[in-house]
Amino acid sequence: MTNPLRGGRAVPALLVAAPASGQGKTTVTAALARLHTRQGRSVRVFKTGPDFLDPSLLAAASGVPVHSIDLWMTGEADARARLAEAAELADLILVEGVMGLHDGTPSSADVARRFGLPVLAVIQAGAMAQTFGALAYGLAHYGAPLPGMRVLANGVGTERHAAMLRESLPPGIDWAGALARDASASLPERHLGLFSADELPDLMTRLDRLADALEALPIGVLPPPVVFPAAPAASPLPRALAGKTIAIARDDAFRFVYPANVDTLFALGAHVAWFSPLRDSALPACDAVWLPGGYPELHAGRLAANTPMRDALRRAHADGMPMLAECGGMMTLFDELVDEDGVGHDMAGLLPGTVTMQQRLAAIGHQAVTLPGLPGEPLRGHTFHYSKTESPLSPAAHAVSPRDGAPGEAIYRAGTLTASYVHLYFPSNPLAIAALLGGKAH
Template identity: 85%
Template sequence: MPADLPLTSADSMPEGRAVPALLVAAPASGQGKTTVTAALARLHARQGRVVRVFKTGPDFLDPTLLAAASGAPVDSIDLWMTGEADARARLAAAAQSADLILVEGVMGLHDGTPSSADVARLFGLPVLAVIQAGAMAQTFGALAYGLAHYGQPFRAMQVLANGVGTGRHADMLRGSLPPDIAWSGALPRDASAALPERHLGLFSADELPDLMTRLDRLADGLAELPVSQLPPPVAFGQPVSTPAPTRLLAGKTIAIARDDAFRFIYPANVETLSALGAQIAWFSPLRDAALPACDALWLPGGYPELHGTTLAANVAMLGALREAHAQGLPILAECGGMMALFDTLVDKDGVAHDMAGLLPGTVTMQRRLAAIGHQAVTLPGLPGDAIRGHTFHYSQTQSSLMPTAYAVSPRDGGQGEAIYRVGTLTASYVHLYFASNPQAIAALLGGPTA
């Protein structure tokens, strides 16, 4: 656990409203935990329950699916990036109205520092382990035993077998479990209900026109299993009344890019901008010919590499971005947003596309992951501590521009992503979590620094 991360046990917090809650985890990525979490959310939501879902770790795609399934926004819980206080406050607030709280884990249950297991222990959450069991028999029990007994104990552990072939197979898996691990049922293989993926993860909810049909099919598959029963209640503490940030962006309008190419936006980031007093104006770099009237721009991450032809063809928007920069509007560009501001973007097929040209050089898609992990960003003149965030990308840049600074990896203190500043433009591969330092975000977007 990082040295700057003091954790408070659930037992030491003042009791709030107790709500049935469950952390859905797995031994690794690709086991089906997003599918199962979404199916559980859909199952209970269509029974009339208020379901709130949270996603452990920095993620933009899974939350869109979980939000569609539950009918409510999905916030992130990351004990380093968002911090314990932020996570505790959001969970406590959700518990005031929810009938069920689900938390989807990240990677394997014990992977990372901090891990999904740390989240489960910190908040006293029982754990549902989803294990892809299609190619195993009694090893299922050994794997479940290891998940449950590695490190400090959990409040409770149950397991769901995924990808099971036959009833006899399910009986074999169930018989392999030790008595302290509950059997939650078996899901058969069902390719028609699977959630499709690509290089950055699952497709976003608005890219799947048949998503609700898939979710209903998945929910139907859980309806008769033990996992469909409500988990035990968890008390999340009293909601904390935290002082709102100074309205450093009062009277300012922040234009935010949002469309198929730019979609990686934490709900908490938009909440932070609103709490700072900003008005939000949405626009589409793919479809719009002009920017909305605004005082600053935020270009979040996404998939510009999948829409290079359309972006390059929208010369009016590229010109509007150049004009906004020339006029001195503050611009924050993250990952995909930064990619669209280089001279050239080369997609995965090797096709080069002309971009906005605010950053000299070329950004090129790679076949393999280029970087992943937490990042801390500190820039000269920004108030407060570092802004926390993460990086995850398949592209690499070649530029004559010298970075103003580098982000830092909290894992080992090593050099992280390059931070570029050209006039009022700040650009990097780092996806920032605005609530980790609202004052610094206000300064980046043109507000006063004090």
Template identity: 75%
Template sequence: MSATLNQDAIAAASLPSAPSVPAMMITASASGQGKTTVTAALARLHARQGRTVRVFKSGPDFLDPTWLAAASGAPVHSLDLWMTGADDARQRLAEAARTADVILVEGVMGLHDGEPSSADIARRFQLPVLTVIQASAMAQTFGAIAYGLAHYGDPFADMRVLANGVGSTRHADMLRTSLREPGQWAGALTRDPSVSLPERHLGLYSANELPDVMARLDKLADLLAPLPAAQLPPAVRFEDVPAVAPLPRRLEGKTIAVACDDAFRFIYPANVDTLEALGARVVLFSPLRDADLPACDAVWLPGGYPELHAATLAANTAMQEALRRARASGMPMLAECGGMMALFDTLVDKEGRAHEMARVLPGTVRMQGRLAALGHQAVALPWLDGTPQTVRGHTFHYSQTETPLEPATRAVSPRDGKPGEAVYRVGALTASYVHLYFPSNPEAIACLFGG
């Protein structure tokens, strides 16, 4: 664990405590092991039993939280010791502890992957850990992996393992007896393709894209219910923090139009909360269906899947004209990833078909079969109030841009300090592949939207 995290732990130790609440982190030995499936199943199971469930997602993610929100019935916020920061995470967990009967945190990638990792979060907040291991093609090696995960680095408050993809009762017995610490066993889930969550190139389908989402979640909860993993986890006493000072109302009286439909759906709930805390009124609109922008003072085009809806976006020429008028009028605009893609001249989809976009930015966006960029990014915005103000975020995309525009600045990777994504500034429009986390610098966000 890093020195910074240790210092945070020492500083937090002197703070008063929030209520003690059953809590657990659900993680895995690697990506694709089933941790979202298990977390959603647990959330649905506990909610179905009448408990108030709060779920968090560690690491940058827009898609897994839609399943966790559907299962728990509550918004899902992010915990990331770099992007959101330890103080933000501590505050959100303490707030949840005051009202929840159980708190679940879904990890990111494998337990020890990343800097900071899911393991760092679990240790930082003394969360018991449930690790999902896809065991369909192993026997005694299951025990070796479980032992290694538990003993790599500093110890955890508690560590159990759940075998996923198990073929039979005999297979489950082999896995269970392979554990050097029998108390780690949290049960086995058998193979059942009918309950797997559907995926595409950026990850899971969003839960609100599937009409049978609650039926899927109920079936998952039923499968998990008989297992030891379904029991309430140990109680955790979360660190309390002083009340957060209200943000200056720099967006008071302003209306911000936010694109939100099947093409633009990558929106952190905390970002909307930040805009409202700054005094803004948030209204939603659909670039797919609406003919004009709502009455507004600024526009936010978040990320999403414009490449899957490019033909519909291209056909909505009225909305494209509205976006061009907004840019020409000097209206503050923020376009992130998919939102930026929709503003270029042309978008070429994975099949090689070219679609005319809004023609706000010159150039072409091309989809490709492999990942173009992934990871945390810090963006210093030198044009705000005359001094650079840094906003934290992340990038994850499968497209590349070809444009004559020169970047106004470039994001920076916190991992190695190297230049990252280009950030374009055209009038009052800021556009980049970076998804910004607004609470990391609310005043900079207020400046971006004209506050």
């Protein structure tokens, strides 16, 4: 339905949040998407904050690529445009929050307020009773008012337990229902988060089980409509990569790719050729290479054993081919990668030094990248990794934390190679990306 006063479309929409990570919000968001998709509705799902893993599960549940909404990294204008575009096609829009509802600056609550999204708070309630109501009250009333809140109790033991939780809710917070404990429907995790959708052959069975449970609860009905104003038409990007083919690594070791990044390459005029550093013996015919992040540490032995691919990367670099390597992609270009068992593996050797996996998280957070010669504003992105590097190579620059201006990740330049731990969001500065990949100056 169209709202003539605001020039937008009203679509049922909901932001799914929680008091903390690990409460089940990804599982619930995916199950809601699955529920409404199998009922014949067109569902568009977004993920708040930087993330690659949750979107893969949400995309599998909805059947549509999942884009990120982050008021700093993607920016408000980008988020508004993507929501408006989704509203033209969708019967339901779901936005999964990040961490706890009020965690971070900006937070998921800020996203809800900015776009008028009512909130579903998923609370892991297995070990609480009346405190459930206190926690819900705090989530609803901390900071500026939210557009509305209902609460879903997760991990509930019995009907009596569910009744106690429901009775604890203060006025103004709606009961969305209770989910019982169900280990067979939960989604497995590892050090960087949940497993990706393509690593879970029984994913749809799990989601259908959860969707069945949600269908019988108050949350199973459509949420109230939200008006998403039409966004101004975007100016087309210069075709700075016209006629160029960008080879992008994609396999079990390289899987962290924002759909918006690939869309940006297409908008710049590029062709894309996918390849697998695990399986392929040569690069495809290309003009530049992008090695995104992933799990090279889990496949280091196979990467080391693929000598033809390592040689192909070395030849491309020696020939002056532009290369961009992010996080896991960068890790495979050092001399050696030491896995979590302490075993060293020979890598491509385009960067001197060693990457070592460790048990503790090494870095997390937003990062802004400025490099000499790149046009426009700093590139925006984020970092999240468990490894550390030791290299005699001096960084060409350091990323900067937008939170406090502190120095962030090292940015390495070696010939036409640019490498760092930062996962870049290409739409934040498309022409800078084009320059890194050998595009024409504009």
